[in-house]
Amino acid sequence: MKALESPTSFRSPHSAFEQVTARATRLRIESVDVVRGIIMILMALDHTRDFFGSLAVSPTNLETTTPGLFMTRWITHICAPVFFLLTGTGSWFSLQRRGKADLSRFLLTRGLWLIVLEATVFRLIAQFNVDYQVTMLLVLWALGWSMIALSALVWLPTRVIVGFGVALIALHNLLDPISAQTFGAFAPIWSILHAPGFVLPGPEHVVFVAYPLIPWIGVTAVGFGLGAIYQWEPERRRSFLVRLGAGLTAAFIVFRLMNVYGDPVPWTSQRSPVFTLLSFLNTNKYPPSLLFLLMTLGPAMLLLRAVDSKTPSLLEPALTIGKVPLFYYLLHFFLIHLLAVIVCYIRFGSAHWMFESPTLGQYPITQPEGWAFGLPVVYLVWAAIVAASYPVCRWYAGVKARTASPWLSYL
DSSP: OHHHHSTTSOOOHHHHHHHHHHHHHHHHHHHHHHHHHHHHHHHHHHHHHHHHSOTTSOTTOTTTOOHHHHHHHHGGGGHHHHHHHHHHHHHHHHHHHSOHHHHHHHHHHHHHHHHHHIIIIIHHHHHSOOOOSEEEEOHHHHHHHHHHHHHHHTTSOHHHHHHHHHHHHHHGGGGTTOOGGGGGGGHHHHHHHTSOEEEEOOSSOEEEESSOSTTHHHHHHHHHHHGGGGGSOHHHHHHHHHHHHHHHHHHHHHHHHHTSSSOSSOOOOOSSHHHHHHHHHOOOBTTBOHHHHHHHHHHHHHHHHHTSSOOOGGGHHHHHHHHSHHHHHHHHHHHHHHHHHHHHHHHHSOOGGGGSOOOGGGTTOOOOTTOOOOHHHHHHHHHHHHHHHHHHHHHHHHHHHHOOOGGGGGO
16 A cells, blocks of 8 residues: 555556545545534534523523524434435445345344334433333434435435425324324324334333324435445536525525415414524424425535534544544433533532433423533533543544454444
8 A cells, every 4th residue: 555655656548547535435425424514513512501501491492592502402413314314325335335135134133223222322421221111202202213214215316215205294284183192002103203202102101102103214315325426526526515504594484484384383473583593493393304304404405514524623522533433422411411420419519410210391300409510511512512522532443443354333
């Protein structure tokens, strides 16, 4: 390899072209890692607020929230849609290295692994107990099923996969009037597919689906098609990302102004122009409405364009985290909960609350009276958690880069 890189070594025009193409490919994939890392860092802000903010005040309830609290929640809305989207994009990249059969098998096994992780490792990290009184089916659950669905979809032409994903995203709000109770004994199936609800209602053990599969499967399918543009000439790709991002954002504004379709809760005039704007932005995440996805994926396309040509040095930590997203996801949640235990013990002389199964309204922890911190502390803790996570992620990214073991691709 060193001989090939030597200035005096011979390089044919064909080999030189291959090296330029390889560098361009790495650069394009690098931009995806950077955006993934950015949204993972933002994700930690929302989880920090869950542990250190007040769970008694919903940040999206316009009757009780503040603009600062609302926007702290709102800015993190971009995280889940982009994570699902780029999971599909990463799968398309993998297809270029694997055959369809190999990719399909990998997506199936990794999807099953994520579902197991959600119900075991992640639940333990989030609650620090194994009593299984309360189990929430969240991001890893939905992501796992999305990968399983994609493992079947990859056998279809890319245009068909994208069309399927767009149809799920655009049309699923037609299903909003259908409640789980309509299906009687089969209500949990509808909760899994579209309407958040109980799979197991208790009384001793509760399993609640917070992330129904529709339209997250569609977002992942569209992301798979997005990967194809990274074969395009750079200027064409960048122009497309700008036009797509602007178009999705404009579509959100137009459809939201119309207040006719795309979200189950229309916006309304509020007590002040600021809160009216918050009502306009307050789209539904569970499940993600068409307008929620337009509102988040539009800016995501513009962000992909912004980092397409070169990674700014300021975003190097995001690049590192973006290469090991699942590892970071589990790590940062553990660090947040561990810090909450330490702080609780220092403040109250006990930390038993941090090990107790919460109610659904108090998820992920049971907060003792007087526990909640203000937003400045939440932001400070968030910065500390990200700073503590980065060197560990950098170490693990190095391990993955040096090791050829296929097992590392599952974390």
